[in-house]
Amino acid sequence: MSLKRSSVQYTPSYITLLCLLCNREKAEVEETLKRIQAHKGVIATIVVNAEGIPIRTTLDNSTTVQYAGLLHQLIMKARSTVRDIDPQNDLTFLRIRSKKHEIMVAPDKEYLLIVIQNPCE
């Protein structure tokens, strides 16, 4: 069974469509982040790049930098731990529940997404 289309002509319009699609993806991600931020109990959202520099945040600068630096290190350590035990494994999520709120970190290949949520009703 093959559902493949016949060879596609890469006309300029197609290329713009591709761009639009990529933009669409971007828009989707943006929307997702907005939804997360608007979700009940979410205090802050931070996106950190591979070097530990925050590129997107909803908090003030100093706190963001603090969170980013500390969590970056922690994620490195956690990931190293997981992978040392089994190199085929990898860290997908980290949750730190504290008295006041919960810090959730979703590591990616190059980025970290940090969300601080207050799960209490």
Add this chain to the structure above:
Amino acid sequence: MVAAINFLPPVDRECWREERPVAESRCGRRHASQGGRQAPTGKGLSRADIGQSGPSGGKAVPRAAKAVSKKRDEDASTEAGEGVDEWAAAKTLVKPPDQLELTEAELKEEFTRILTANNPHAPQNIIRYSFKERAYKPISYVDQMAIHFSLNGNMILKDSDEGRRQSIRLSTAAEKAPVETSAVTSEETEIKDEESTGDTQAAGDEEAEGSGTAEVAEAAEAEEPPRPRAKEQKLANQFNFIERASRTLNNPMRERACQSEPTPCKNFSATANQWEIYDAYVEELQKMERSKEKEKTKVQIAKREEEKKKGRNLTSLESQSDDITKISKAAKIMERMVNQNTFDDIAQDFKYFEDASDEYRDQQGTLLPLWKFQYDKTKRLAVTAISWNPKYKDLFAVGYGSYDFMKQGQGMLLLYTMKNPSFPEYVFSSESGIMCLDFHNDHPYLMAVGFYDGNVAIYNVKKATSQPSYRSSAKSGKHTEPVWQVKWQKDDMDNNLNFFSVSSDGRIVSWTLVKNELVHTDVIKLSVEGTTMQGPEGLQLQTLGCGTSFDFHKKIDYLFLVGTEEGKIYKCSKYYSSQFLDVFEAHHMAVDSVSWNPYHLKVFISCSSDWTVKIWDHTIKTPMFIYDLNSAVGDVAWSPYSSTVFAAVTTDGKAHVFDLSINKYEALCTQLVVAKKKNKITHIQFNPVYPVVIIGDEQGHITSLKLSPNLRRMPKEKKGQEVKKGPEVEIAKLDKLLNLVREPESKAGK
């Protein structure tokens, strides 16, 4: 007057013979003349005697004068006898041309000569600097030794080393002469002689003579003779050895250094973990695979590759610039986690809650409401179809449309996951309301969808577009009425996808995806029996029934059931396109749903707007069980875990769950799910894995409910007996029931 003569210089006899004409010029005339001026000798020689001797202008050399005078006396005395004769013979005076002319008085002057033992040539006043007194001081004693003649002798002591060596050499040299013919032996002798430094010469000779043994060691000792000779030549004379060394000019040293530019250094640090090594290997592997793929693709048209490259370049550029898209996966996980936090209690309930009160309520169960799914854009649309994804057990698709004839609008297709109740995973829109949908079993990303306008389409979830991948059209044989149900079939012989659709226009159509086009084939036309009419021009017009639902048999491929708007259920076969296998007079109103029992091969269930749910055995014309639910039944579904459990939803917002093995006549659970007046429930579906049902209503909401334990009761384990699980048990269970039911029925003639 007369000094002691203790020194007699050698006298030249020739100069004594002054009278002789021949020898006079040769002799030391000066001696004679000087002697004349000196002090007279003991014998008182007058000048006259010696006046002839050459006059010399120089000063008297006392030494010579004394010597001459002395010698003359001796000679005169000793050789008087010999010389007198000669002198007497030749007494003629000869004047040399350069003789000093002196007067008589001067000639007769007497000179005194003192003869001493002092060296006349020795200096009389040697002055030396004395460092002690810091002054020049005359030396008191001057050495008076006069060396007239010295000759270095070459005599050495016989017993000294050198002497011995020389004697040996002489002896060997002497031997060498007679033995010149055989150089070998001579060398031997020398060798032997040289070697035996300590030995006596006799021994050495004996060894030398023994030539037989010596010849063997000849080669090894060949080097010996030149060596000692060389040694001897090097010996330095201990007494008269001057070492003359000269130093070569030392070139001035200059240091020249040059430093090359240091290679640029860079600090690099990394950790070498097991997983880093693993990553490196994986990357390597991927590279290899990619290169293999590239080789394969090279076979294809080059143009196509260029196009692909363009595409790739674009995406790569995009990916570089779009930082945010890379985080999509993480964002998705995060959203789910955030939702889990928010709906934490529901998640906990879903996983762990089991209604404890079920133990007390023997024949009753409950439905625990879990999540509620809703979406903005579907607020006005009714849920028209629900289906669980065969692969991902938490994913389900919901079709939105409208049952109202007058209010037809757009349709939507949403895919939700239980992990994220706040937002759908995928959203598709369509122009016409969706009436039905079905997931493909083998390709869980493909959905067949039937529309209100009679079209069918296939949606591909993997594709990013919100439009269907393939769509039927008016040209390609779409239905003229809404499509009420679609169902995928197995791939046909050409491995093309195909599905069936049933519609109110009375046709059951098989759609095949052939080369990206939907091709339709009319499978059967639902002709109503006994309604053939004579139309104009002699055509036989068949009134077609309106199909509203159908279901295919799980095991028997060709067998399927069709429910119609007239309330009939036709048992059909794919191979008979004009005739039905059987007809069931099922309901008084439209059959909303028919469904085969997942375990039992013969049993099926049907529901209708005539408020009833009926269970049939397809071999028997009359239903086995009939249930009246007091309201139009929208949908009925068998449970996947038990052959005797099914659920039905009614338009009054209630869900009814039955378990035939527990209670044949009543529902175990009748629960209000949605608000009665405002909303109607349209569909219900059991989750294949979890004890969850989802119910869709007319306001676009999906409610998920958890079945309480009573509703999921499995056959009790008898002590000592193994628990049988599996379809056979279920079948047997139902069979038992059916048998119970059947016999009284047949007897009673119900």
